[in-house]
Amino acid sequence: MKRILLLFLMLTTTACFAQETEKDQEHSEEVIHHDAGEEGQREEHHNFKHSIAFMLGHTHISEGRDAAGDTKWLAVPSFAIDYNYRFGEKWSVGLHNDIIIESFIVERHLSGGEEEILEREYPVASLVMIGHKFTQHLAGFAGAGAEFAKGENFFMYRFGIEAGWHLNDPSWELLVGINYDIRIDAYDIWNLNFGVAKQF
Structure with a gap:
């Protein structure tokens, strides 16, 4: 047993x-x-080599003018469609396009120190941008292009920083960005953008 x-x-x-x-x-x-x-x-x-971003933002203009002609800080809505192509582990080149979806009056600064009042109707900016990824979530951009609107077009430079976080699907990314634009012989702006990017 x-x-x-x-x-x-x-x-x-x-x-x-x-x-x-x-x-x-x-x-x-x-x-x-x-x-x-x-x-x-x-x-x-x-x-992933390509990405297309859809962004909503607010454009801030310190040289804005109100209907009475007084200087006023303006915050106007905008949206952007950005395409980027990654050609290295940390480098990319892209075409960034945005439109301010509101008309506004701004004080223009000429190179000779003169100033004049300028009305802008739904200006569209298109720039070629070079990007560099500093960390997994942070990238910097710099480039040049032009702003197009009724009356006059301006050559411009842009400098920006963008933070991104991948969603559950690794091909989608949540983005937050801030840009500073210098329009030659015109006015400067900065804008804050939020959006998503699809990578493929």
């Missing part, structure tokens, strides 16, 4: 040990598979 009990205990212990070993092996395989999946996602994300 003692031998049967001892044999029963040995078989039970062996069965339990085998079951635990099998569970550990399955868990290890799941971890390996999970890690491989994450690595695949990271690799897939790393291979």
Whole structure:
């Protein structure tokens, strides 16, 4: 009877040990598979070359004028569509386009120190931008282009910083950006943008 009990205990212990070993092996395989999946996602994300961003923003103009002609700080709505192509691990080139969806009056500063009042109707800006990624979530941009509107067009420079966070789908990114624009012989603005980017 003692031998049967001892044999029963040995078989039970062996069965339990085998079951635990099998569970550990399955868990290890799941971890390996999970890690491989994450690595695949990271690799897939790393291979994205193109991105299109849709941004909503507020453009701030310190040289604005009200209807009475008094100087006024203006905050007007805008939206942007930005395309970027990544040509290196940290570098990109893109075409950034935005429109201010409101007409406004601004004080124009000429190169000779003169000033004049200028009315802008729904100006559209288009710029070629070079981007550099400083960290995983932070990038800087600089470039040049032009602002187009009824009456007169202006050559311009832009400098910006953008922060981005990937969503559950690694091809989508949430973006927050701030830009400073210098319109030659005209006026300066800065704008704050929020939006999403699709990478492919």
